[in-house]
Each structure stands twice: as C-alpha cells, then as structure tokens.
Amino acid sequence: MARIKPQTLLLQSKKKKGPSRVSIPTIVLYCAVLGLVMLSMVATYRHWSRRSMEQTSAGLKFEDVGATANTKKYDLPGYAIMNTSKGNIVVELFKDGAPEIVDKFLDLCQKGHFKGMPFHHVIKHYVIQGGESKEFVTTEDWTSKGKLRGQLVTSPKHEAFMLGTSKNKQDSKSFELFITTAPIPDLNDKLIVFGRVIKGEDVVQEIEEVDTDERFQPKSPIGITNVVLKHEI
Structure with a gap:
C-alpha cells in the first residue's frame, strides 16, 4: 500500500474545511433588526386595538345617551x-x-x-x-x-x-x-x-x-x- 505524503494530507485537509464562524458584530446586527421588527409589530397591534376599542366605546356611549333620554321621557309620571x-x-x-x-x-x-x-x-x-x-x-x-x-x-x-x-x-x-x-x-x-x-x-x-x-x-x-x-x- 502506497504511503500518502504529508504534503498531500495537508492539502486535503484544507479542501475539507468546516462551516465558517459568524462574527459577533453580525450576530448583534441580526438581533437588533429582529428586535426592531418585533417592536414595530407590537406597536401596530396596540394602535389598531386601541382604535377599535375607542370606536366601540363611542358607539356604546351614543346609544346609552339616547336610551337614557328615551327612558327618562318614558318614565315621567303621566x-x-x-x-x-x-x-x-x-x-x-x-x-x-x-x-x-x-x-x-x-x-x-x-x-x-x-x-x-x-x-x-x-x-x-x-x-x-x-x-x-x-x-x-x-x-x-x-x-x-x-x-x-x-x-x-x-x-x-x-x-x-x-x-x-x-x-x-x-x-x-x-x-x-x-x-x-x-x-x-x-x-x-x-x-x-x-x-x-x-x-x-x-x-x-x-x-x-x-x-x-x-x-x-x-x-x-x-x-x-x-x-x-x-x-x-
């Protein structure tokens, strides 16, 4: 069996390199972008949720005022x-x-x-x-x-x-x-x-x-x- 020379083994090991490591600055950047996206989604959800509640409250308030006025008129002794x-x-x-x-x-x-x-x-x-x-x-x-x-x-x-x-x-x-x-x-x-x-x-x-x-x-x-x-x- 022929022996493999050390130079050949060195060349083969260089060709079979593992995955390259991600640098720390890149990780920090990814985390920052992800955080901004999450904050934006939360803010959007809160905005539309608050708007929906205000519209509902306004509608209920209008109906209650009308109902109170009608009830007051109806309840007056005759x-x-x-x-x-x-x-x-x-x-x-x-x-x-x-x-x-x-x-x-x-x-x-x-x-x-x-x-x-x-x-x-x-x-x-x-x-x-x-x-x-x-x-x-x-x-x-x-x-x-x-x-x-x-x-x-x-x-x-x-x-x-x-x-x-x-x-x-x-x-x-x-x-x-x-x-x-x-x-x-x-x-x-x-x-x-x-x-x-x-x-x-x-x-x-x-x-x-x-x-x-x-x-x-x-x-x-x-x-x-x-x-x-x-x-x-």
Whole structure:
C-alpha cells in the first residue's frame, strides 16, 4: 500500500474545511433588526386595538345617551292624584302637549309645593283657582266673562274639567292651578292647559258648590292636602 505524503494530507485537509464562524458584530446586527421588527409589530397591534376599542366605546356611549333620554321621557309620571278635603281628583297630564309646564308641575309636586295649597277663588260653572296669588282678573271680569261664555266658540282644550296654569305666572316662586268647571274659551289667552280630570269630576263639582263671599272666595278653607304622582291608573 502506497504511503500518502504529508504534503498531500495537508492539502486535503484544507479542501475539507468546516462551516465558517459568524462574527459577533453580525450576530448583534441580526438581533437588533429582529428586535426592531418585533417592536414595530407590537406597536401596530396596540394602535389598531386601541382604535377599535375607542370606536366601540363611542358607539356604546351614543346609544346609552339616547336610551337614557328615551327612558327618562318614558318614565315621567303621566297622572297626578290631588287629595283634597272633599275627595280625590285624578288628572291625566299632557306630557306631549305641554312638556315644559308638566316638567315644572312634576318638579313642584316632588318638592311638596302643593301640600296645603288653598283654592282661593271658586266660581260656580266657571273655574276653581288655587295658588299663591289671589288675583287673576278683577271680579267684574270674572262675572262678565262668565255671562258671555255661552256666546263664544269653545275649544277642545278648554272644556270643562281641564287643568291649567296662568300664562302670566311662569316663575320659580309661584304656580297657579285652575280647574275649569265649564268650557272657558275666553281664557285661551290667559291659561296654559296641561292636563284634564279623568276621575273625580264629582269632587270638582262639590268644591264649586261651596259658599263664597262677594269676591268668590270660599268662606270655609278648602284646598289640596297632597299630590301623588302615578305612571299608570
């Protein structure tokens, strides 16, 4: 067997070199690039995730506001029970026809504003009036208009047993209450109707039968003892 010379072995070993080693700077560069790519992906994910959540929250907030407004309007009491010394008068409130007046009336009811309110003017076949002020029109106007009411065209809003308040007393310190006992179209310019009596018409008629003096003021105290609000009757 022929012997291989040392020079030949050296040449063969040089031809069979193993894989070349990667330098440290190259490894550091690769790691840096990979880190930047990862950071970019994380930032992109967070951006789109936050945007999606904000859009969802905005949509929910809008829906909640609308739902709250609708719920508030729906939950407003639609009826008031006036307790008087003669009995109870049940009134249906015109929430759509006179919303601002109804809101004020409900607010005053919750504050107990009408507890102990007297009916200080009672005119038979015309109107009963309660509130702080004891003047609405002069006595002569009341009687003359009462005589003329049959000659005027009536309005459905101002039929008998309607609940109204004075257009001239719209402040936070006073609130006049009027319950008509006959059609009163001649008071269209003075009254805002915001409800109607649906039960207790006999109580209204009993109140208008009380004895009064020459100024239509009841000789014996009579008025509202309390008001109870109801959603349904």
